Amino acid sequence: MSTPDSPTAPPDAAFDDEAVLLVGHGSRREKSNEQVRELAAGLExxxxxxxxxxFLELAEPAIDEAxxxxxxxxxxxxxxHCSLFAASHVKNDVPLAVEHVRAEHGQELEIDVGAHxxxxxxxxxxxxxxxxxxxxxxxxxxxxxxxxxxxCARGSSDPDxxxxxxxxxxxxxEGREFDRVEATFVGVTDPQLEETLHGLSKHRPDAVVVLPYMLGDGVLTGRVREWTAEFDAEYPYVDALAGDPLGTDSRLLDVFADRWQEARTGSVKMSCDTCKYKVDLSGYEEDVGGARALLRALSHQAAHADRDSVDDEPHAHDAPAKHVAVxxxxxxxDAGSSAVLERLRQAARDSEHCDARITRSSCLGRCGDGPMVAVYPDGIWYGDVDATDADRIVSSHLERGRIVSDIVDQTL
Structure with a gap:
């Protein structure tokens, strides 16, 4: 039974005027989106x-709209978060959406953000x-x-x-009588599931249990089942079968309740000592820095904005060549960035050779040097930009790949 101090107990009167936003990834498969909504109802x-x-993408409502x-x-x-681990969605995409809302609503809305x-x-x-x-x-x-x-997890470009x-x-x-437990991935990084299964065959276990470590039952879990079935057919001396994903099991509500309590009491803990945006990790040195994290998030948003409907590739991108953040x-x-934004968009619309998505951004950390315009993936930041400069950014940089050198603030 919940006690007044337990994470799963109802909030006290001090927090009556309070709500929770449960953020899922989003899927073209409505069944997966309904699972997130079912979890939200259970948490309520x-x-x-x-x-x-x-949802981050592919389903509605978006985070800022909600x-x-x-x-x-x-x-x-x-x-x-519904995110299982702290990768780019947790570190970049959700915080960016939250900052947009904070900038718009100011003191009207207090937003706490929990951990994964x-x-x-x-x-x-x-x-x-x-x-x-x-x-x-x-x-x-x-x-x-x-x-x-x-x-078997999805796999990420984030080593953490x-x-x-x-x-x-x-x-x-630990503490269980399994012969062994191996970690593997369905994509992005190694080892991948097929390789891990073939490696296990050398140990000749009686059975191999494959657990898809995902919330929803979608394209990736189907891929896990398919590879497991192929392995089972290829090695008749090993029985192999894939299990179900986490789904909407009520125990997930215990985790969500803990993460909610941590956020509202200011006790969220993140693994900053091994975050590729904060420390030099071998192979990820170029990712260090908050500005890079921000641009990576902006680029990811643009990459998903106009994707084609590809049922068997859940992360296929149909992205513009450039992403411009204002x-x-x-x-x-106050310095005129709204006019710069509109001028950039108009010039891009008028151009026959400009393949760019132009969006608003929250603070780029260069207060007093603005209006600031960042062009990704080039890593070029322009400062003190006016409407005339906006035309030059489109005609020179976005159309012909030529940097407008006299207004460059910094390069990444």
């Missing part, structure tokens, strides 16, 4: 405060049960048979996120 029942769902709607009915919102789901005892218990269900289907028992488990998959696999192994924070707006 658990916390006894309003909980809405929003926050703007909540601003009309409440004064405080806690953003809770991460590694949590409730998730370990859930994974243990998912493995037990597969063992039952295969007719094996870990106490008497050699059962190997493969924990990938490292946590290995930690989770190790914790699933700072519309207060000091830049």
């Amino acid at each position: 029942s658990r916390l006894e405060i309003p909980v809405d769902a929003a 926050l703007a709607e909540l601003a009309a009915v409440t004064s405080r919102v806690t953003v809770v 789901l991460g590694i949590h005892p409730a998730i370990l218990d859930l994974l243990d049960d998912r493995a037990a269900a597969v063992e039952s289907d295969l007719g094996v028992e870990r106490a008497t048979d050699d059962v190997a488990v493969v924990l 996120s990938n490292g946590d998959v290995h930690k989770l696999a190790r914790l699933l192994y 700072c519309t924070n207060r000091s830049c707006t």
Whole structure:
């Protein structure tokens, strides 16, 4: 039973005017989006405060739209992630959307942002049960048979996120009677699932249990099942079967409730010591710096803005060649950034050779030097830009790839 101080207890009277925004990735498969909405409804029942769902892409509402709607009915919102690990969506994309809303609503709306789901005892218990269900289907028992488990995550370009998959696999192994537990990925990084399965065959376990470490049952989980079935057919001396993703299991609500409580009490902990945007990690040196993180987030937003509907490639991009971010924070707006933004957009529309997406940005950290305009992926920042300069940026830089050198503020 929840106690007044427990993370799953309803909030006290001091937080009556409060809501939660549960943020999922978003999918072309409505079933996956409905799972996020189902989790939001469950969390609302658990916390006894309003909980809405929003999505990063591919589904509605978007984060900024959902926050703007909540601003009309409440004064405080806690953003809770559905993201399993802390990669670019957690570190860049959600904070950028939140900053847009903060800049627009000012003191009207207090927004707290929680951490990702991460590694949590409730998730370990859930994974243990998912493995037990597969063992039952295969007719094996870990106490008497050699059962190997493969924990298969999506894979990320963020080493911090990938490292946590290995930690989770190790914790699933500890204290349980599995023969071994391996971490692997379905894409982006190594080792990938096919390689891991073939490596396991050399150990000749009685059974291989593959656990897709994903929330929704979509394209990637289908791929995990397909590769597992191919392995099972190729190695008749090993029984292999893939289990179910996390889905909408009620234990996830325990994790969401903890992350909500951490955010609203200012006790969110992030792994900054191993964040590629903060420290030099071998192979990721060029990613260090908040400005790079911001531009990476802006680029990712543009990359997903106009993608084609490709059912079997959930992350296929149909992105413009350039992404132009115009700072519309207060000091830049006072200096005329709104006029610069509109002039850039008009010049781009009038051009026959300009393949660029031009968007607003929150503060680019160069207050007093604006209006600031950043062009990605070139990493060129222009400062003290006026409407005439906007025309030159389009005609020279965006059309012909020639930097307008006299207004360059910095290069990344």
